[in-house]
Amino acid sequence: MAWFALDDGFDTHPKVRKAGNAAVGVFVRLGVHATRHLTEGHLDGDIVRSYGTGPNIRKLLTVGMLHEHGHACPRCPQPAEGDFVIHDYLDYNKSRAQIEAAREAARKRQNRGRENARRNRNQPGNDVESPANRGRFEDDSASNRRRNDPQFEDTTAGQEGMSHRDTHEGATGVPSPPLPSQNYGVADVGGEGAGSEGLAQERPDGLAPIDTDGFTLTDAMRRWALQTFGPTVDVDHSTAQFVSHYRATGARRKSWPDAWQKWIRDDAKRARDRQQPPAQGAFLLPLPGGGQGPPAPRRSTTDERVAGWLALASGDDQT
Template structure:
C-alpha cells in the first residue's frame, strides 16, 4: 500500500488558502488516485473532470497546484494532451520504481518469515520428515507382504499350543465366549478381604459353562459377603437373580464369573448405602423409624444393651 504525502504545513500554505476548501479537497482526491495507480502525478483528463468541477480545476491550475499541457513550470514535465499533472509530485512522493521495489522487498521478508516459521515448527526439516514417512510406509508394506506370504505363519499370542479356535478342526461358526459355571465356583479364603479374596485356584478354563444350568453361589462366596458386611444391605439371592438375568439378556461373557458376581454385590451394596437415609435412630423390631418415640426407644434399647454387657455407663 502506498501513501499520498502531505507535509504538516500544507493546511496553511498560501496556495492552499488561495485555492479554497473545495479545490483543496479535489487536489487531495487526485493525489490519492495518482498514488494508488502509480502514475507519478500524471492524471487522465477524464478522471480529473469526473472528480471535480470546472471552477475547482481552474483554481488548482491558477494557484499552480495542478498543471495542464503547455504549463511554464521548469521543474515539472509536460502532461499528455487533455491530461493533467500534480505539481512537484515526486518531490514529496515515491516513484513507481521505488514503490514496486519496496513491495518486492516486503514480499521477500514475508516469505523468509514463513520459511522460518516452518523450520521452527519442524526442526528436522521437511525432507527429513518425508524420508521418515517413506521409511515407515516401506516397513508397513514389507510387513503386509510377509503377513500375506503363505509360508509365513504367526503363532497364537499368549498360548503354548494352538487352540481349537485357531484351527478349522472343531470350529462351528462363531466361537462362543466363556459362560458362568454352576458347578465349579471358587471358594473364599477365610480371613481374607477385598475383591481378590479367593480360596482355591480357579479351575482351568475359569467358567465356560452355560447360564442355562443356573449360576451357583458357593458357600465361600456367601461367607465372603457376610464377613465383609455386604449382606447387611444386600439381598444375596435377589441380587444373584438380577445378576443372572442381566448377563443372560445381554449375552455378555466373562472369564471369571465369581469375580464378576463379587463386583456386582459390592456395587449393589454401594448403591444401597447411598440410598439409605442418614439417621441416629436404631431400628427396633416392629417399630417404625419415625418420630420422637422411635428415637427415644432406640436410645433406651442401646442403654439397656450396654448395661447388660457390664458397661458402667
C-alpha cells in the first residue's frame, strides 16, 4: 500500500488558503488517485474533470498546485496535451520504481516467514533444552523412566497411582482425562517445533500441536508445584485441563513448561481466593434510613390513653 504524502504545514500554506477548501479537497483526491495508480503525479484529463468542477480546477492551476500542458514550472515534467501533473509530486512521494521495489522486498520477507513457519511446524521435537529453561527444571530422565515403567499407563490420568480426582467423586463423577501419550521420544520442553505462536495449521498426523511438540509432566515439574503451592493445587487435574485446553484451541507456545507454570499459578490463586472467608458485612444490604439494627417499635397512643384513664379511676377510688 502506498501513501499520498502531505506535510504538517499543508493546511496553512498560502497556496492552500488561496485555493479554498473545495479545490483543496479535489487536489487531495487527485493525489491519492496518482499514488494508487503509480502515475508519479501525472493525471488523465478526464479523471481530473470527473473529480472536480471547472472553477476548482482553475483555482488549482492558478495557485500552482496543478499544472496543465505547456506550463512554465521548471521543476515539474510536461504532461500530455489535455492532461495535468501535480506540482512537485516526486519531492514528497516515492516514485513508481521505489514503491515496486518496496513491495517486492515485502513479498520476499513474507515468503521467508511462511517458509520458516512451515519448517518449524514440520520439524520434529528438539532434544536440546532451550537456554531460557535451562536450570528451571532438573532433567532426571523422568519421562524415560515412565515410558519404561510397566505400572504407568494412560488410564492413570498421567500419573503414578490414583489422583485425587480419581478417588474422590467430583461434581460430575468423571475422572481427569489422560495426559499426552509418552511415545513421541521428544524432550520435556519441546524444541523449535514448539516455537511458533498462534493457531497451528491442521497436521497430517492428526495430532494437536501440544502432543506433537511433546509436552510432558515430569517429576521435577510436579515437585516444583507441590513445594511451591502444597495441596492448594491438584497438579494432575490442572495439568489435564491445561493439555485439554491447548488440544482444543490448537495454539502453540514458545515454551510449554513456562505456559504450564503460569497455568498452575493461576489455579493456585483461584484456589486461595475460594478458601478465603468473605469480609464481614459483605452480604448485608443497607436499610432505608441508614440504621444498622432493626427499627424501634412504634408507640401506641391508644395504650397511653387507656393507661391514663386507669390512673384517673384509681385516683377516684382513693378519694
